[in-house]
Amino acid sequence: MKFWMILFLILPYILYPFEWPVKQNKTKSLIISSTFGESRLDHFHNGLDIPGENRKVYPVAKGKVVWQTKGNRRYGEIPFGGGTTMILYHPKEKMLSGYMHLKPSLDNWENNRFVNPNVAMGRSGKSGHSGGAHLHFFLFSLLEKAMLNPLLALPEDFYRNESKPKIKEYAILLPDRVSILNPEKPFSLSGNYPLLARVVDSATATSKERWGIYFLKVETDTGSSLQSLLFQKILYRNFRWQTENLQVFEQVYAGPYYILAYDLLKHPNLKITAGGYKGPSLTEGLHLQVTPLKTQASP
Template sequence: MKNSQRKVIYITGIEPEELLQGIWILIPTTFHQGLNLPGTHSFILFDGRIQLFLLYFVRFNYKLHVEATTELPIPYNIGKKWLPSSPLSSNFPIMRRFLHFSLPLFLILVLIGWLYPVVASNPRFEWPLIKGSPPDLRGITSTFGESRDDHFHAGLDIASQDEPVQSIAPGRILYSRQQSDNPFRPLPGPGNLMIVDHGEGWWSGYFHLEKLAPLRKGNVGKDTVIGFSGNTGRSGGAHLHFFISKDYGKEFINPLEVLPSATDKYAPVVQELIFFTDNGKSSLLPGQEHRIRLTKAYPVHLNIRDPGLERSTRRGVYKLTWFLNGEKQGSRDFSSIRSTDSGWLLAGKQPFETIFTEWYYNVGILPFRNGKNTITVKAEDFAGNVSSTDFTLEIQKEY
């Protein structure tokens, strides 16, 4: 456990005495001395009050690091030991109390339990910040699933400074943090932030806020102002980054799939095809015939941008498909990012390292033949605009 604890502290900057505070995803109980812990679930760590571990795309699985009989020192209670036990034992008192309910109340609860998931499983969301006149929304500078050098971009960015940010749906404030809460500690990457629980496992988060609204806890409506856009934390310019997740934060989804539609008139542009070889980077432009010599099988990379409504922006694509000499070689669907035992995976299947190299889309090693080869790339944005781009390569294989 000591090695695991040091690794967690190193990755997140969480203080050792704060490491063992947190909540369970499936059991919303504060992590504390004597708590009966489940042995199979992931949990979210806090930094004093909260530091959502999954916001940094790191997953700490309890069962991989702690066995059911492992003694776990609690820093706040030096000398005392904490023995994780049966995951069900802490639930028995709740079941005993429930069985004392009257039959009519029990039937009402059953009816509510049957209806509520139908209503709440897909809550209606609204844009948290609107620039322009809907559906002609402006200022959307980054989309879901883009590369952030070493991790996926798990939300949308809207360029904005000091503008009111509203909750995307009714809910309750799950957590908020701003610089004044701990003025002697630098803000981590998300900066001033707020996270709202919309029920049935749906969450939304709002990052880089300049300041938070006075309301820091309790319920919010869909028109409640929760803060103002800004440039706090690790941010390259004033903007609102917001995410939508389900399954209690275990799956981030593309917000465009549940928000009202936004105008997008222009198809993605495939600007260049790239090989990273032993001699450096080789860039090839579409619409030309290129003669190249390959001494070994190198992965193929693509530089793609989606201008959206404003042609100057560089956004990521929603779907990507590629072909070699008329035969489909692969595809990507940037609709969700899910936490698994193997880490954060695109659509629950593909890790970041196989999707991107730096900021370029990695489509892998292709089975080139000697002579003429045609690579066709189809790139699609969420609005359904599709571009088809051909690269013609005269290849001399030496492997």
């Protein structure tokens, strides 16, 4: 066999060392109900959600069971809200993979047991803190001390994103509340408050998936950067989860909203670019007609 043929055969395994934790007919895309980095109101969503009840769940690579727990955990225990959870160690990649909200039937899975991707280790369910039955899957790099976006490590067979993200709503973060903003109308502001947007993506125009986005860039009309997000990794630094440019949750989100700029009054003219993972991206210019509200001069 020629060298390039060998390379061609092994390349996908170098690029994507892991297999999907659920199996799927190759011709059908998999539904992903939530993506990496989304806001969970007070923390980053650190993995991928795959909906469905009773789906067989497989190890993504050869590994060893290092942690497992059944049922709901109380606050302060790890992982909070994950329900029946399995965590595997993959020595070759120096990574952990985690599987949450499984059906509580892990009787045969004691710690230190070796697993491989051909043998299912559980079924998806809704144990723990979970709206509906789904698998929450995460990858943690021990070398980087970071949660990784699983889409970067999994083969692309099942993934599709043909739809542009949409900006559903603009808002202002006032000291006491979030105020929805109509960008067409002139308005006044008494202080320099952050500008917010609700941005969602989906696989296709008609699909039920409503994802967060993979990247967001906000620039002024002169080209200086006001916000720059890329959800490849979420790092664990100084006891907090942070983006790659070291922003903590509160610098990225206000509840479900992305923070576009910290000081709206200073930057009424913005260019926003947002995209999903490998999908078409959105570019939108924003020209706010905002005037500072003069407060009465104190005597």
